[in-house]
Amino acid sequence: MSQLVLDDLHSLAPGSPAQACFHLNFELTGPACLGLTGPSGSGKSLLLRAIADLDPSGGTASLDGIDRNSIVAHQWRTRVGYLSADSAWWSDQVGDHFIGLQPYGFEKLGFNDSVLNWSVARLSSGERQRLALSRLLSRSPEVMLLDEPTASLDPDRTIAVETIIADYARAHNAPIIWVSHDKDQLQRVAHHRLLLDGNGHIEALS
C-alpha cells in the first residue's frame, strides 16, 4: 500500500506567475486517484512537476513515510513516475527508449513488439502518448503523476487507457494524480477531485 503525503507543497519554479503556484495538502493512499482540473495556466502541470521534483518547490512530499529529500532525486523520480503532456523522445527508434525494460501493456495499448522497430518521427501523436505511458509504466513507478494522459486519443482508446491505468494502480496499489481538462473523465477515474480556479484557490468537487 503506497501512501503519498503532500504537506503545503507548492511550486517555486523560476519565472512562474504566483497564482499558478498554489499550495496543496493531501494524503493519497493507493490505488486512489486524485483528479485535478482547472483552466490553462492554473498551475496543474507545475504542481505535478513540483511533486516529481523537476522544479524547485516548497513544502514536503513523502512516499510511505520516506521524505523525498532523504533519498537522491533520481530515486525519488523512479518511484514517483511523471508523465508529461508532451512526450519527448531522444532516439530515432522506439526500441531505444525501452532498452533493458519489459515493455508494459503493449497489447492492451494496441501495439505488438514490432513497434520497437518503428521510427519515432513517424508516430502519430496518439501513438506517442500511448508509448510514453508504456515507457513510464515499464519502470514500475509506485505513484503515477499523469498530465493529460489521453489528450490525443479517440474515445475508444481513451477508455482503454483509463482501464490500463486503473489496472496498474490496483495491481501496484499506486496512488494517482490525474490532470485533465475533461471533467467527465475525472468523474470516471478519480476518487477525489479538485478544481483550481486560476487565482491560487482550490475547491473540492463532490
Next chain:
Amino acid sequence: MNMISLTALDLGLAALLVICVALISWRLRLGNSSQILLAAVRTTLQLLLIGMVLKVLFAASNPVWIALMALIMLLAAGREVMSRQKRRFAGSWGYSMGTSSMFISSFSITVLALLVMVEPQPWYQPRYAIPLLGMLLGNTMNGIALALDNLTHNAWDKRPVIEARLTLGMTWSEAISDIRRDSIRVGMIPIINAMAIAGLVSLPGMMTGQILAGSPPLEAVKYQILIMFLIAAGTGFGTISAVMLGCRRLFDERERLRLDRLR
C-alpha cells in the same frame, strides 16, 4: 637573422586592400564595413601595443611582470569565451567556468613545456613563455568557447528530452550524457582539423614566422609539431573540464535541470 624589415609604406599598401574590401561590402550593403575597419584598427593598435610591451618585457625579464602579462592574457581570453556564447551562464559562473578551464589546461601545459621540453634559461624567459602561452590560450579559448556554446544551446533546445530522461529516473549525468559528449567533440574539432591538414593546405603561422625570420625549415617544423601537440592536449583538457563544469552547473543538488541559470 636575415629578415627583411617592413616599412610603413608596405603596411599601408596592405591596409589599402582592407579598405577596398570595406568599400565593396559597403556597396553590397553587407552591413559589416564599419566592423571590418574597426577590427583592422583594433588589430593595428593592439599589436603595436603588445609589440612595445613585449619589447620592455623581454628586456626586463622580470618574473613578476611576466606573470602579470600572463594573467592579463588569461582574463582577456576568459572574457572572449563568455562573449562568444549566445546563452551563457549567469553571474560569475559565466566568466569563471571558461577562465578556470583555460587556466588548468593552458597554464599547466605551458609551464610543463617550458620546464621539460623547451628548457630555456631561466625557464620563464619571456621570449619563449609569452608566445607559447599565447598560442595555447588562443586555441584552447576557441575550443572551450565552441564547446560551451554547444552545451548551453543544446541544453536549452533539448530541455524536454533531458527532463523526460530525468522523469524516467535517470541521473543528471545520464540525462545529459549525449549532449556532453557532443559538446566536447565539437570543441576538439578545430584542432583535430588543424593537425590533419597542417602542411598540406596551410603552413601554420608560427612555422611561417620562423621560416620568414630565417630559421632552417626543419627546426621550424619541430617547433610547430611541439606546438600542435601542446595545443591538442590543452584544447582537450580545457574543453573536457569546461564542459564537465558546465554540465554540473546546469543541474542543482536535486538533479533538476536549471535553465534559469543561463541567460
